[in-house]
Amino acid sequence: MYHIALKMLFADRAKYIMLISGLTFAALLMTQQAGVFFGILGWTNGNLKNIRSQIWVVDPKVEQVNEIKAMRDTDVNRVRSVPGVAWAVPTFWNPQQARLADGSFKPIVLVGLDNSSLVGRPVHMIAGRIEDMRLPNTVIIDDLGVQRLSQGRKKPIGIGDTFEINDKEARIVGICQTEKMFWGYPYVFTTYDQALRFAPKQRKMLSFILAEPAEGQSAAAVAKRIHEETGLGAHTEEEFGAMTVKWFFKNTGIPVSFATTIILGFIVGFAIAGQTFYSFILENLRHIGALKAMGASNGLLTRMVILQAITVGIIGYGIGIGLTVVVGLAFLQKGMPPFSLPYEVPLYTFFAILFICAFAAVLGLRKIFNLEPAIVFRG
Amino acid sequence: MVMADANNISTNGNGNGNGNHYAVHVRSVTKTFGTGDATIHALREVQFDAREGELLMIVGPSGCGKTTLLSVIAGTLGFDSGEVDVFGSPLHSLSKGDITDFRAKNIGFIFQQFHLIPTLTNAENVSVPLLINGMKRAIAEKRAHELLEVVGLKGRGNHLPSQLSGGQQQRVAIARAMVHDPKLIICDEPTSALDKENGAKIMELLSSIARAPGRCVIVVTHDPRIYHFADRMTEMEDGRVARVHAAPENL
Structure with a gap:
C-alpha cells in the first residue's frame, strides 16, 4: 500500500510542489539565517581566534573581547607574580587609521605582540616571516588588509610596500591569514613596543595581558586566582568567548532579529505545509473512505500518511539544505556576509521540518480517524 | 407475485438463490442519527435476510434507509441495537478492528461513483x-490483470481510469470487488451512472458473480431498468422492510 500512498502524493503535482516549496523555504530560511547568525557570532570572537591565549587578563570593567579599557604596564608584573602563572605578556589592541597610497584612510586593528615571545602571533602566515616584525617600523597585515590597503595602487599591496599609521611609516614584512572580526577591519600585527609608537600616546596603553597556566594547573583555576589576587578581570579563552557572545545577545538586536526571521521561516513553512497537506488529505478523503470501507485499518492509513509526510519532509529538507550550502559557499567565497554552519543547525532544522510534517500529518490523520467509512455510500 | 411479510422472509422467499443458508441475517436493527428533536430514525427494528447464491436488491424511495441498511450490513456503520450476522460472523459483537478485518477479507464493494483512485492504474x-x-x-x-480480463478489460490494466468509459470504470470497480474472492459483494447504485446498455452488462456480470457458490450480492438501487436481474427484492419504507418480492419482474 505504501507505493500507492506515494503515487497519490506525487500525482497531485500542484500540491506536491507546494508542499516541497513550503518545506524547502522553511529549511532554507532557518538554516541560511542561522548560518549567517553563527557567522556573525564567530566574527564577534574574531580576536580570540586570531590572538590565541589560554588566559586573557583585562580591566575588570571589560565585558567582552572587542572592548578595550587600558591597564597600567605594571599590571603585567602583578599577573606574573600570581602562583600558577607560567608566563604573562602585554598585548596592545586598538583600532587605528591607516593612510593609503592615494591619501585615503582605512580603519585597521593594530595588534602589538610581546617583543620577545610574539605570543598571540598569527596562526597562518601566507608570505614572509613572523620574526621580521621585530625589524624597525615593520608590520604583518592580513589577507583582508591586502584587499583594503591596496586602494590607489596599481597592484595589490605586498611585502616591502609601505603605508602610514598615524603619520608613521609602516613597512610590510609578511602577509597572514586571519578570521574576520565583528567590525570588519583588517588586522595589522607588530611588536608591542612598535605598536605603542604607531598609536597616539595615552596615559595607559596596555589592552590585554595574555597568560598561560603553569604545567599541571588548569586555566580556569589560574584565571580565578589572578582575579582574586590582582582584582583584574581574568578569563579563559572559552569563558571570554562565551562572555562576548552573551554580551552581543544582551546588548544588540542581532539575535532577536535573526531569531525573528528563523521563527518566521518556521511559521511560514508550518502554515504552507500544514495547510497544503491538510487540503491534500481533504481532497482524497473520499478515496481514503473507500480504502477504509474496503478494510484498510486506521493503522495502515496512518502509516501511509506518515510516509507521505516524511517523504515531502525529507525532499523539502534536502533541497533546502542543498540551497543553503550553495548560498553559504557563495558567501564564504565572497567573504560577506559571515556564514558558519555548525552541524547542530541542519540537525535542529531537520527536527523542525519533521515537526512541521508531523503536525501536517496529525491534522490529516484527525480527519481520517473521524471518517466514517460509510461516507462512500453517500451520493 | 409472492409477497412475504417482512418478519417471515426466510420462509416465503424462494427466488433464484442457489443456497439455503443465510448469507446475511439482520434482526431488529435500529439506527438513529442525531439527538433530541433532531433525531432521525434511519432504521426501525429492521428484519432482513439474504441467502447464499442470490442477487438481492434493496429498493425504496429516497430516505427510506436503504443505504443505511447497506452500510450496517457492510460493517461500515455502527447501529444502536439489534443483531447482524454476515456469513456466520456476528458483527454486533465484534470490535471495530475485527469488523475492519472482516470487511477486508469477506466483503467486496461497488460504489455508485466507482471510487477508483484516479492516479493509480486500473x-x-x-x-x-x-x-x-x-x-x-x-x-x-x-491477479488484478487476470480479473480485469475476466470483466472484459484485457490489456487495459496499465491505463488510468480516466482513459475508460463509465461502463468500463464500473467493470474495473467490479474486478476490484471480486479480486480477493469475498463472500459478500455490496453494490450501491451500480448502474446509476451508466446508460441502459452498460447497466445491463454490469448487472449480467453481477448476476453471474452471485451464482458462485458461497457468495451473495446485495444491490441498493433506484433503477427500475435492472429490477429483473434480482432473485429477490426487499422494499423499504420509512426505515422498515415493508415487503419482500420473490418475483421482482412483476413489481
Missing part, C-alpha cells in the same frame, strides 16, 4: 483489496 486500483490483505504487490497486480 490494475493498481483492482489490486488494492489484496494489498490491504497483505499480499505482495507483484502477485496482487498479476
Whole structure:
C-alpha cells in the first residue's frame, strides 16, 4: 500500500510542489539565517581566534573581547607574580587609521605582540616571516588588509610596500591569514613596543595581558586566582568567548532579529505545509473512505500518511539544505556576509521540518480517524 | 407475485438463490442519527435476510434507509441495537478492528461513483483489496490483470481510469470487488451512472458473480431498468422492510 500512498502524493503535482516549496523555504530560511547568525557570532570572537591565549587578563570593567579599557604596564608584573602563572605578556589592541597610497584612510586593528615571545602571533602566515616584525617600523597585515590597503595602487599591496599609521611609516614584512572580526577591519600585527609608537600616546596603553597556566594547573583555576589576587578581570579563552557572545545577545538586536526571521521561516513553512497537506488529505478523503470501507485499518492509513509526510519532509529538507550550502559557499567565497554552519543547525532544522510534517500529518490523520467509512455510500 | 411479510422472509422467499443458508441475517436493527428533536430514525427494528447464491436488491424511495441498511450490513456503520450476522460472523459483537478485518477479507464493494483512485492504474486500483490483505504487490497486480480480463478489460490494466468509459470504470470497480474472492459483494447504485446498455452488462456480470457458490450480492438501487436481474427484492419504507418480492419482474 505504501507505493500507492506515494503515487497519490506525487500525482497531485500542484500540491506536491507546494508542499516541497513550503518545506524547502522553511529549511532554507532557518538554516541560511542561522548560518549567517553563527557567522556573525564567530566574527564577534574574531580576536580570540586570531590572538590565541589560554588566559586573557583585562580591566575588570571589560565585558567582552572587542572592548578595550587600558591597564597600567605594571599590571603585567602583578599577573606574573600570581602562583600558577607560567608566563604573562602585554598585548596592545586598538583600532587605528591607516593612510593609503592615494591619501585615503582605512580603519585597521593594530595588534602589538610581546617583543620577545610574539605570543598571540598569527596562526597562518601566507608570505614572509613572523620574526621580521621585530625589524624597525615593520608590520604583518592580513589577507583582508591586502584587499583594503591596496586602494590607489596599481597592484595589490605586498611585502616591502609601505603605508602610514598615524603619520608613521609602516613597512610590510609578511602577509597572514586571519578570521574576520565583528567590525570588519583588517588586522595589522607588530611588536608591542612598535605598536605603542604607531598609536597616539595615552596615559595607559596596555589592552590585554595574555597568560598561560603553569604545567599541571588548569586555566580556569589560574584565571580565578589572578582575579582574586590582582582584582583584574581574568578569563579563559572559552569563558571570554562565551562572555562576548552573551554580551552581543544582551546588548544588540542581532539575535532577536535573526531569531525573528528563523521563527518566521518556521511559521511560514508550518502554515504552507500544514495547510497544503491538510487540503491534500481533504481532497482524497473520499478515496481514503473507500480504502477504509474496503478494510484498510486506521493503522495502515496512518502509516501511509506518515510516509507521505516524511517523504515531502525529507525532499523539502534536502533541497533546502542543498540551497543553503550553495548560498553559504557563495558567501564564504565572497567573504560577506559571515556564514558558519555548525552541524547542530541542519540537525535542529531537520527536527523542525519533521515537526512541521508531523503536525501536517496529525491534522490529516484527525480527519481520517473521524471518517466514517460509510461516507462512500453517500451520493 | 409472492409477497412475504417482512418478519417471515426466510420462509416465503424462494427466488433464484442457489443456497439455503443465510448469507446475511439482520434482526431488529435500529439506527438513529442525531439527538433530541433532531433525531432521525434511519432504521426501525429492521428484519432482513439474504441467502447464499442470490442477487438481492434493496429498493425504496429516497430516505427510506436503504443505504443505511447497506452500510450496517457492510460493517461500515455502527447501529444502536439489534443483531447482524454476515456469513456466520456476528458483527454486533465484534470490535471495530475485527469488523475492519472482516470487511477486508469477506466483503467486496461497488460504489455508485466507482471510487477508483484516479492516479493509480486500473490494475493498481483492482489490486488494492489484496494489498490491504497483505499480499505482495507483484502477485496482487498479476491477479488484478487476470480479473480485469475476466470483466472484459484485457490489456487495459496499465491505463488510468480516466482513459475508460463509465461502463468500463464500473467493470474495473467490479474486478476490484471480486479480486480477493469475498463472500459478500455490496453494490450501491451500480448502474446509476451508466446508460441502459452498460447497466445491463454490469448487472449480467453481477448476476453471474452471485451464482458462485458461497457468495451473495446485495444491490441498493433506484433503477427500475435492472429490477429483473434480482432473485429477490426487499422494499423499504420509512426505515422498515415493508415487503419482500420473490418475483421482482412483476413489481
